[in-house]
Amino acid sequence: MAFGKGNHLHLIDGSAFIFRAYHALPPLTRKSDGMPVGAVAGFCNLLWSELTATRKETAPTHLAVIFDAGSITFRNAIYDQYKANRPELPEDLRPQFIYTRKATTAFNVACIEQDGYEADDIIATFARRAREAGGTVTIISSDKDLMQLVGDGVDMLDPMKNKRLGVDEVIEKFGVKPNRVVDVQALAGDSVDNVPGAPGIGIKTAALLIEEYGDLETLLARAGEIKQPKRREALVDNAELIRISKRLVQLDDDMPLDVSLDALEVKPVEAEPVMAFLHEMEFTTLTKRVSERLKVAAPVAAAVNVPEAEDAPQAEQLPFDVAGYEKIDTMAALDRWIARITEVGHVAVDTETTSLNEMLAELVGISLCVDAGQAAYIPLGHKQGGGDLFGSSELVAGQLPLDDVLAALKPVLEDAAILKIGQNMKYDWKIFARYGVEIAPLDDTMLMSSAMQAGLNGHGMDALSEKYLGHTCIPIKSLLGSGKAQITFDRVGIDDAVKYAAEDADVTLRLWQLFKPQLHRARVTTVYETLERPLVPVLARMEMAGVQVDRDTLSRMSNAFAQKMAGLEAEIQEVAGVPFNVGSPKQLGEILFDKLALPGGEKGKTGAYATGADVLEDLATEHKLPGLVLDWRQLSKLKSTYTDALQDHINPDTGRVHTSYSITGAVTGRLASTDPNLQNIPIRSEEGRRIREAFVAPKGKVLVSLDYSQIELRILAHVAEIPSLQQAFKDGIDIHALTASEMFNVPLAEMTSDIRRRAKAINFGVIYGISGFGLARNLRIPRAEAQGFIDRYFERFPGIKEYMSDTVAFAQKNGFVQTLFGRKIHTPEINAKGPGAGFAKRAAINAPIQGTAADVIRRAMIRMPAAIADLPAKMLLQVHDELLFEVEEAAVEALIKVAKDVMEGASHPAVHLKVPLTVEAGVGATWAAAH
DNA sequence: GCTCTCACG
């Protein structure tokens, strides 16, 4: 029988059900594998109570659950900022969406969604059709956006309050009848959905205006008549925006929808599928309830297999066997592999090259793995030699031509439908990029491990293989040897190379299979997907860009340092009375404390005297020698580490210095820079700072440095909830002076630099997990005095102490701490006895602050390439709270504006800090000048 | 390969 008069249609707003269920319930997980199921459970309960509700007068004859298919709809084409403010989905919610669909089907209810349209549009369309056919409609939702549909046979039902919403309730809410609701919404806008509306006009005013003028178009046409100047301007100036807003809130009740009303007829719940689903979800209570109602036996709960440790389960292992490894030396074999990769949709990839330096390395071979235990190696650049000192430049016969293989693999490596899996993918990404291939999309087992296990273990492949697969990888040294006799991979015999390289791909694939489901369980999917993985191409491009370093400047400095050092050395020998190696702390200690018998010599664990800068500074008042050594040391450091070593890092092809950033180098989430380290180029001393003059921009370009001001202290003010510090940051007040003023009761106007310096030391101390001893040493004051400062600080800012003890307690309970963005840093030593616990406590206090700052700049970096794509500018370096750009002179201002916005807004929309983040800009021909 | 020292945030 066709839908018509006497029929009653119930439309359930599925997405609203899900969110409601998610927020109403604790984060339940499925016992057997830890999959989050809280929202699914709540959804099923809501759905079940709808199905069994006893509202006789409105019992449905037809029923459907309507879902949102995705986040992009036709409204995004009308207004690209639509719903742009939406916070990111909780990571344990997204994977549950699919199960809410399955649940709906299992309960034998029609499950409807359509790409490009919101659930609300589908509801509007069904409602209109049902009315036209002569039936009535109840929308199960309390969403105000659906209220425009109410009236004339359509009503709403708030499922939580079990309250009917009719025309009267809509008028109560919007001040107008349902048919004018969209006009009011268009004027008032909606901050949640980011519908602009008219500024300064809310629902009340909007309703008043619509009441007076009848409808929106009339109102806009006669806006000039409005007496209140502000309202008049708001409407006149924003007429177009208001019209756009109306198109955003107006539901489409005539969208293409090829499901007939008849298909929605209520069907009895069938026991078998629903019991199977509930059993699969392991919902014991609901299973029981449903089985009782349907008068069927509940399935017996199978013994669930709970893994031992949430974070480190052991996978069932297939043995490693070289018999499963294949050499690819024909195009036919390669084509077979490509077919298999395309069929499965993912592949583990690894490259073998001649060097660890990606900018110099040449491709020697590629390994692939699709199914655990079966991997292949494509030798491409193996050469004769080994025994021969020089080897031969001739390729070993039987290898496929590099160009042919790359041409065949490029479509696979760049195919959006094929996931490329690697261990430390940034390396392989750069290698392939140099051969014209840009890998995407990708997964990286090293980054997965880091997201889950930061602070617990390393993330190198050999360590991961041992830990998770119980398999010891073939050591690379067994192929290359070590020391002087070390060879490069292109000199390794192909048979050995196959075993080694194929194993790498095999291990990587197995790790990926193991890690993928664990990410969810450890609640770090969002961290991995938004803070780790997207960094790979961003950093790869920065590293490949490099920074121009002027060799002559460095070389001149080296010479000057060498001369000065020679002079100092002679003077030191003379003062010491004996010749000795100034660079040897051991010899220096013996001279200072034995020969010259200076006071305070302390021997460390190894029995050597400590001769660090702090010790020598204290001794400088006693004798001439320590001061001279300090001067010599400074020059020696500058020369060896910077002016000499940097020259060796200038790439002969590009003339630039290409560092390598380690994404997993620091447990807190900071990057680390190696080969060379460009994150510790001198700046604090005047002499050292000049080294930055060697970092230059090419002709016609300049360097722009953008750095976050006091980012860690701002984050501290936010997380520890210190209102006075938050306000100070909002007002742009000197934060150290303010701290000093609060602590020592000195008015800001009378602040001295010494008092401010002490407050600054305390502020930093807090970030590091302050101790009386540490502060005393830093400020060179008695320990009791330092402790007094700290006590007073905690008195003035009680939130800080609370933050510190809460953080330590959290770490002790959970074994990790978290950043505001959810990054986990494990603290395995936190419950240890002895001094280790002290270290762990301070690290636990520091990690959320340092880590959150690291997350913020990561987010900025990830968004930066798209933001500056139209500018002649490149992001070159990151130094923890600073980004360095190279930009054409004409575009400096444009770059600063865009990049500054990205950096200052980097926490949004995931986190809304209670303090502003501010970024300071510097421009110059050299890095020194850009500061 | 380990230790010390020192450069940075």
Next chain:
DNA sequence: GACGTACGTGAGAGCA
């Protein structure tokens, strides 16, 4: 009551 402490890194030089 002593222990030993500011947090996070990487690199060069000396020394065994």
